[in-house]
Amino acid sequence: MPGQVRLKAKAERAARRYHPWLYSGAVDRVEGKPRPGDLVAVTDAQGDFIAWGHYSTSNIRVRLLDWNQEARIDETWWSNRLAEAVKRRAHLARRPGLNAYRVVFAESDGLPGLIADYYHGWIVLQALTPGVDRLKSFLAERLLTALPAEGVFERSDADSRGLEGLESKQGPLLGSTPPDLIEIEEHGFRFLVNPAQGQKTGFYLDQRPNRRLLLDLAADKDVLDCFSYTASFSVYAYAAGAKSVVRIESSADASELGRANLELNGYGRAPGQTLVADAFRVLREFRDRDRSFDLIVLDPPKLAPTRAQVSKAARAYKDINLLALKLLRPDGLLVTCSCSSGVDADLFQKIVFGASLDAGRRVRIIGRLSQGSDHPALLSFPEAAYLKGLIGRVV
Secondary structure: OOOOEEEEOOOHHHHOOOOOEEEEHHHHEOOOOOOOOOOEEEEOOOOOOEEEEEEOOOEEEEEEEOOOOOOOOOOHHHHHHHHHHHOHHHHHOOOOOEEEEEEEEHHHHOOOOOOEEEEEEEEEEEOOHHHHHHHHHHHHHHHHHOOOOOOOOOOOOOOOHHOOOOOOOEEEEEEEEOOOOOOEOOOOOEEEEEEOOOOOOOOHHHHHHHHHHHOOOOOOOOEEEEEOOOOOOOOOOOHHHOOOOEEEEEEEHHHHHHHHHHHHHHOOOOOOEEEEEEEEHHHHHHHHHOEEEEEEEEOOOOOOOOOOHHHHHHHHHHHHHHHHHEEEEOOOOEEEEEEEOOOHHHHHHHHHHHHHHHHHHEEEEEEEEEEEOOOOOOOHHHHOOOOEEEEEEEE
16 A cells, blocks of 8 residues: 655645645655655645655655546556657657757656656656656656657766765666767757766757747847857857857867857857856956957856755856846847746846846846746746746847
């Protein structure tokens, strides 16, 4: 019989409203002896059923799976959920000039703990919880059946696995082993992806719609691409007709892959500069040397993985936006992003506003950024809307 997690009095509101995370502070007692990854029934203080979920010893004590008491959480259940997720991306699978997208986005697809990305014939899978870690071979098999892929590569190396008591895992999971570099297409542009060593699962698929916006913004502009990673924003800037692009990336390997991506798209000799350096330091040097640009892209890595780090991250976001605003020419454009789930869109706008005040620049918002449609966010789970950003024009 499944174990049971009984909640404290008046602690069931979020679970009743379909929020998929149940925190340890809401738990009154655990009946039975469930192990991490075991299926448990969650009840209110009176013992009335709320949902089925996967048990954990982390602060997120249960990840809720199904609110139907009659549901059977078996292989058929998981297969059906996977099939629904794949079907929801069918329009992307048919889109010309696109062969890379997110197939499964964890809680937002009703599959907490599972991430799966498709890269032109290969699937990269992340198992982030004990429950999914037990099922990953079966899930890989089902994904390989559902998609035109040669193999599934595991990238279960996110820091969050440590919080779940799981070791980092990486390597071929099922089928053939992918090449060191996979060539993908996005809006007809070509990019090389390293599934084993790249950030996240190899590429920032979530920024797809935001990169495309540069086609309307970067014409005839001197562009500064900060935290440029593998130069995806730079490729779009050149395609729009940018006069020059300066790229800043701290990783030499990512910077080299960025150079290869520029060459792959015909921009290997385009005017610009590549700096393998810390963006914060370089922007300060540019400020001191009175360098200026028409358009600056800020796409830093996650600065606040947890809520406890929000204050520190807010200072870093303000610092980098302040420096960028000081480098913009009159009528210049700032494309600024945050992928920290602990920093919501309202707080991020306030941070950028504070930076604009300190920089002595008035800024008009002309666009708002979010993640692509293959990274949906349930209304009951706003934490999934982790990517947010602004396009601002200096007044």
